[in-house]
Amino acid sequence: MPETERSPLLGVVVATLAIAACTLIIYPIKAAAPVDSLGVVYILAVLVVAANWGATLGVLTALVSAAAFDYFHIPPVPSFGVEGSRNLVSLLAFVVAAVIAGAVAALTEQVRAEAALRRGEAESRRRVVAAADEERRRVVRDLHDGAQQRLVHTVITLKLARRAQRERDPAAEALIGEALDNAERASEELRELVHGILPSVLTRGGLGAGIESLVSRVPVPVALDVTPERMPPAIEATAYFIVAEALTNVVKHSRADRAEVRAWIDADLLHVEIRDDGAGGARLDTGTGLLGLADRVAAFDGQIRVESQPGRGTLIAATLPARH
Numbered sequence: 001m002p003e004t005e006r007s008p009l010l011g012v013v014v015a016t017l018a019i020a021a022c023t024l025i026i027y028p029i030k031a032a033a034p035v036d037s038l039g040v041v042y043i044l045a046v047l048v049v050a051a052n053w054g055a056t057l058g059v060l061t062a063l064v065s066a067a068a069f070d071y072f073h074i075p076p077v078p079s080f081g082v083e084g085s086r087n088l089v090s091l092l093a094f095v096v097a098a099v100i101a102g103a104v105a106a107l108t109e110q111v112r113a114e115a116a117l118r119r120g121e122a123e124s125r126r127r128v129v130a131a132a133d134e135e136r137r138r139v140v141r142d143l144h145d146g147a148q149q150r151l152v153h154t155v156i157t158l159k160l161a162r163r164a165q166r167e168r169d170p171a172a173e174a175l176i177g178e179a180l181d182n183a184e185r186a187s188e189e190l191r192e193l194v195h196g197i198l199p200s201v202l203t204r205g206g207l208g209a210g211i212e213s214l215v216s217r218v219p220v221p222v223a224l225d226v227t228p229e230r231m232p233p234a235i236e237a238t239a240y241f242i243v244a245e246a247l248t249n250v251v252k253h254s255r256a257d258r259a260e261v262r263a264w265i266d267a268d269l270l271h272v273e274i275r276d277d278g279a280g281g282a283r284l285d286t287g288t289g290l291l292g293l294a295d296r297v298a299a300f301d302g303q304i305r306v307e308s309q310p311g312r313g314t315l316i317a318a319t320l321p322a323r324h
Contacts, residue, residue, distance in 0.1 A: 011053035015061045018045035023068050030073070039069050051109045062099045150186035154179045199240075207236045211243050211261060218247050220256055220276075226263040231270060231322050238296050238320060239263060239272050242304070245293055246274035246316045254278025254314060270322040275315050282308040282316075293318075 050058025202210030256278030
């Protein structure tokens with residue numbers, strides 16, 4: 001169970017039930033073993049609580065278990081008195097063992113959680129690298145199939161034109177015109193390719209201008225409140241792609257009547273929020289678009305969350321360092 005989902009109240013309830021269960025279990029087995037050796041039964045409760053709710057509740061469980069063991073099972077019963085040095089030593093040994101067991105269990109769970117976090121971060125980095133590699137391959141492919149071919153054709157045509165000029169061939173002028181046409185088309189294809197990587201309006205005008213350009217192409221009314229302040233290019237690009245993906249989802253999936261985009265800086269953090277009044281039901285862990293954004297945000301030590309209950313619209317909120 002992830003740490004953020006562990007309710008302290010649930011932990012107290014589980015600890016109480018576990019202690020009560022251990023207390024009852026000891027009654028039928030008293031005849032088969034010395035009572036001072038049965039405290040180990042409570043250690044099971046301590047281990048369960050400590051592993052799931054941490055050392056603090058684990059230690060408290062150990063202390064309450066010792067009190068229950070003393071009151072219900074160590075003579076004289078029922079009382080908190082201890083009869084005989086052997087019973088006292090056994091009770092103290094049980095308390096120490098239970099506390100140590102709880103601390104070890106909590107530490108083990110913490111190590112496991114940290115290892116899981118590292119695995120998640122490593123997987124996120126692998127996805128980022130894979131996405132970057134795929135994007136590089138796409139750029140190389142587009143360059144090869146588009147602008148590079150036109151530039152090669154331009155060079156060949158210019159060589160033919162130079163030869164025609166030397167030979168006083170009237171076809172030289174037509175060849176130069178053809179080369180110029182190919183060069184202009186190559187330039188246009190390069191501009192389109194760069195636009196696919198980062199829109200020029202974003203690099204020139206910043207996040208506000210980039211988002212305004214996005215909104216101008218969205219058929220849904222979108223209210224804007226975006227800071228005009230400039231940030232590092234990588235942060236602006238990440239925020240831009242978050243908004244772009246969110247607005248794409250608004251158009252394709254949410255069936256929203258309106259949306260809102262806000263971006264502001266507070267305490268050197270850029271906050272980005274995109275809301276809509278659509279169908280909801282979006283999830284961060286499904287689909288490549290939002291998952292890719294989560295990886296990109298994580299690469300800058302940022303955070304992103306999605307709140308999207310069915311029928312209640314969607315909120316996508318991200319926090320990024322504004323001065324990375």
